[in-house]
Amino acid sequence: MMERAESGQKLYTRMRLWEFPDQFVVEPTDGSSGSALAISRADGSMNLIHEVPECSILRVPKIRTIFGVVGVLKLLAGSYLIVITERECVGSYLGHPIYKVASLKILPCDHSLNNSSAEQKKVEAEFSCLLKLAERTPGLYFSYDTNLTLSVQRLNTLGDESKLLPLWRQAEPRFLWNNYLMEALIDNKLDPFLLPVIQGSFHHFQTAIGRDIIDVTLIARRCTRRNGTRMWRRGADSDGYVANFVETEQVVQMNGFMASFVQVRGSIPFLWEQTVDLTYKPKFEILRAEEAPRVVERHFLDLRKKYGNVLAVDLVNKHGGEGRLCENFGNAMQNVASDDIRYLHFDFHRICGHVHFERLSILFEQIEDFLEKNGYLLLNEK
Known part of the structure; x- marks a missing residue:
């Protein structure tokens, strides 16, 4: 309760x-x-x-x-x-x-x-x-x-x-x-x-399924560590804290029950930066690449301590300029991956583009077993 x-x-x-x-x-x-x-x-x-x-x-x-x-x-x-x-x-x-x-x-x-x-x-x-x-x-x-x-x-x-x-x-x-x-x-x-x-977003609304009234709340909580605007602040610091880290929670209440599901997002967790200029996609630079495994490990051990089992979904392009980020992230995750910390790459832009969001079902199929195993919080409010 x-x-x-x-x-x-x-x-x-x-x-x-x-x-x-x-x-x-x-x-x-x-x-x-x-x-x-x-x-x-x-x-x-x-x-x-x-x-x-x-x-x-x-x-x-x-x-x-x-x-x-x-x-x-x-x-x-x-x-x-x-x-x-x-x-x-x-x-x-x-x-x-x-x-x-x-x-x-x-x-x-x-x-x-x-x-x-x-x-x-x-x-x-x-x-x-x-x-x-x-x-x-x-x-x-x-x-x-x-x-x-x-x-x-x-x-x-x-x-x-x-x-x-x-x-x-x-x-x-x-x-x-x-x-x-x-x-x-x-x-x-x-x-x-x-x-x-808090800084983030808050949305609350009611809807209905048949005769049941459902309360839905969406909360995004922005972390105060390593803040900054997009492109000006990228990657992680040496302690594993990433830029623009956000915890998002979905809360659903119906018939005396409350369900909560939490996910987090943030910049790719090793040392890199982007120099902002007038180009559409400014170039980025990977810093001290040899430290990537240590920084990535610190980041994910902290996530596991705070949230339990973790599935990291990498959404960056596998080719082009972002390909180097994807490659370095994937390599660093090999030293971290375990039964309770998993890594998956999903080339969002190639698969979904700008309009085909229905293709996210492909991603869901790949992570369905993790979601079923780890579930969500369910409370009886009665």
Whole structure:
């Protein structure tokens, strides 16, 4: 039976942000009786206060509603408070509403820059301009009640003590987008303000088979290690962490039962890079090829530890420029392949092209035995 993995520490769901000349004050307005959080605009230092400071003619604050504190980022000379100013409910997960971040606001706590050198001010200005891009970060999702960083299976295996921990303490660091941003709040023990956020996608819908109503949820969790845009970030690092690693989970609920199936994807796990230029397919370079077996082994041993048996499906072209990647990957996998780590190449572009996706049935036939043997998670919710 699936128990709701709810934290014993409730998060604030709605707050009022007071922007005073010398400090920001975050006041819970969701009916909670907790203290307000004051953040100095000089250096980003924090403390809890019982009452919002009084206003005056010379001290008129700007006031806005916010729906979460994402965290604080410290740059060269100043700190920056990041808050959620707009949210959109996109469905439910395990009975709890899930929200998409519709708008972020970055608020500088950089009054200390007044005493900085001209060079420091210049560098800080460059960093803060780059930071503004974070306000447009796509695909951020959160929940006040359940942990989106964990799959259903991992939620179901949480111990009773873990379930009572704040959500950020339960979270899987790999998929906690604001892990670093929360450090200052964690240091100040501000659990009710610590809102875990993931980057990826979330889709929830209902459909019917006959008279049965089916709830379907698709969650993609993007790993925070070795992030980067396509082509700019490729391959793995020396520890086996690959670029753009994503865990995707399909959850189906029907007639009191819940089924979960998890798969992961990522860049080919050895050292290689691609130099971006104006060509349609920029050339890539394989780095330190002699290290490929070690890096591949580290990657797959880590996957096996986290997920159990692994089937790696290689989708790159076997010929042309990508052929070298395919060849090196296949050779490295010979040292790793075993009963619980399997490798299969499927030349997706040659077999399916741009339109013949029905030919994926060929791939399914080749992996059917693995899927039947390893199955999926099935829980009785009754």
